[in-house]
Amino acid sequence: MSGRAISVTLDGLTGRPIEVEADIVGGLPRTVIVGLPDATVNEARDRCKSAVMNSGVPWPDQRITVNLAPSTLPKTGSHYDLPIAIAVLAAQRAVPADELVGTAFVGELALDGRLRAVPGVLPATLAAAEAGCTHIVVPEVNVPEAELVEGIVVTGVRSLRQLVAMMTGDEVPDDPPVPPIDPPSAQPWGSIERLTGLDLADVAGHEDVRLAVLVAAVGGHHLSMVGPPGVGKTMLAQRLPGLLPDLERSDAIEVSAVHSVAGLLPSDVPLLVRPPFLDPHHTASAAAIVGGGSRLVRPGAMSLAHRGVLFLDEAPEFAINVLEALRQPLESGRIVVARAAQTIVYPARFQLVIAANPCPCGQGATRGSTCRCSPAMRRRYGEKISGPIRDRIDIRRTLTTPSRPELVETLATSRGTHDLAGMVLSARARQRRRYDGTPWRVNADVPGPELRRSWPLTDDARLLLDRQLRADKLNPRSADRVLRLAWSVADLHEHDRPDANDVRTALSLRSDLPLDAAMRALVAA
């Protein structure tokens, strides 16, 4: 007697269907799971046995073989509990086999038969729908997440008892809801909630850096800020996400899926519509930033910041291997974690913001400075961010301590986040219209040759850029980056094509020069 149930396994965000088979044959009473289960999956035997028996169905006193196919793929996670239990029930004919066709099962069982929430339900549902399932059964807590996926019917259940009753057509017992043991809302990391209400106008002075943040928001450019401690680098970085528009639905689902795999998705608001903001501490391990883990490969901060902002405060203090790991996602927008048994790919197209002190003591490069760091120390400190990464950062600003801090407050006549976010939104709309029908969304995404070919500059702007190239002030790659920045400046100014002034502003943004009056007018109230 055998039974089958469908479940899903996840490789990063992509999933594939797993067929869970149970066969009851004669022999000594024993349950065996085959198909490369890890410890969690192996323990499912005991959880399933208790849960089934406590749901009023006997557990066969015979040998039960459970196979997870394809059997060469390593399986991990507690979400196989439910499909294993269902397959065993089907083998006993305790549930009708035709109820199982086209239905996927995901969920962890408690010993008394309650169904516990599991991480990764959103990508699992996506995978099930893609694999042709028309129906998915998930723990009730995970229903809002699963319902984000279109084209699949989601059923939420509180216990195995309820599910069996539903399938056999009996009256469904009213079991109490099962609250998650570890409510995800207790983990504020990656959530943008804590940034609500932060206004760019709160940052007194630093007009040029506020402008830099604005341009970065418009075109999705990476930003670096260097300055002494306490000058406002973190404040400025925290105010960048507020300027970014809401995520498009497809992006929102992708971002939510990453957070779901990491178990960070709040069950009440499963769709993350605001761009995430991740600011890992500089002592964080490579696995925490890049992604990894002993069995299950969890997404790291770089992936959690997908379509959002990754802020590395005190960047030179991060471990070298962590900083070097930035290269791949900065280039390709994804992270590949290769293991002997499997290779996991997580998306990681984030906007990088790094903040650093000018030297180890932090007081270098300021007027009347008391810095005692030797030139060699300073150079070593700066070089912690290696050339290839530095080269990918389009906007660089040096912050200095205002010489009259009390004055800065009274002079503040700056536009707030609300106004500026509106400007970013319309500048993004221009980009979306321009790049309609291409894979790109924002200026920072577009490859240089493509940008030059399809969307030429005005003649004097091109001349200016050519002169810079000929004079060896720019190399071809950095010229492309200036070009992208110039487009963002033009989008802010609502120019149809970047003119010479826009290119000049882009060059100033990149080489830390003062910004002109046309730019100042953007942030002045």
Added chain:
Amino acid sequence: MTSREHDLLTLSIATEPLDVTMREVVRTHGVTAVAAACRGESGTPEVPGEWRERLRSSPPDRVLAAGADSGACWVVPGRSAWPVALDDLDAVDDPGLAPWGLWVRGEGRPELTRAVSVVGARACTTYGAEVASDLGADLADRGWTVVSGAAFGIDGCAHRGALGVSGRTVAVLACGVDVAYPRAHTNLLDRIAEVGWIVSEHPPGTEPLRHRFLTRNRIIAALGAGTVVVEAAARSGSLNTLRWADRLGRASMAVPGPVLSQQSSGTHLAVRRGEAVLVTSSDDVAEELDGLGWADQAPSDALTDEARLIHQALARESGLGIGDLTVVLELPVRTVRAGLSMLERRGCARRTSGGWVVARDVPA
């Protein structure tokens, strides 16, 4: 109003300020005769009909009434409110360049004997804006009146800097004192009028025209003991102010910027040609003016008696805290705190981990 004041007002209405014919006629025949001729009361000297026409369309009495409506008054040379520095303009050029008089609006009594002009590009950069407001504030703190033109960019920042530290500031306009130009600076002009002056040689209601900015610049240059240009492109009007300052024997100064910045190319050129001295802070400006005989206001001048008492108390016993001082001197906490910050700003007292100590003597 005396008849002389009335006559000068008549002249100021009849032509643009630097009309050469007018200057020549006045030098030969005198103010009274020319004013009478303009009004049509006498035939000699003969004056162009256009002047009479201007007077007919805005008669002095109506101009005075308009001035009174906007709270402005007409100040002529010889009056106590007249800034004598402007008389130097008559010495620079042959027919004389000093304004006939000045329309003045504002509640304050800015000390125009101690003034520095801070001007620069309208289209200034973020750097220029920061430097200009710092300079305005620092100079005002040192007791200087900050003179500028109330334009966008550097001018506005210099005014705001001075206002930010409750300093004195004067705006010289190229239009009537009742005309808010630029319009976006209406609030700024009102704030300047509260603590300082808004002045113009043009009758109230005069529109700002291009050539009026250039003639206005000579007044800005003349009012200051020196002129600082913070940012100027190669052909900026601010360089014109700088040249006026040079001709008037005032200190002409320029703030450097990045050599790649267009908005600093004019200032760099001025320095290179020897038309301006490079300055980077109010210290440099003070030193430059000191060289011309304008001693920086001694820091103790503005010290209150309470601050002096606090200084004496600290000299007697070092390391006192604010609480101790309130007890020793029987002064309210607020006064002690204000006095200490005043002393600290002037470098006379210093905060240490063990309380306040005397850093240097208070100049007598």
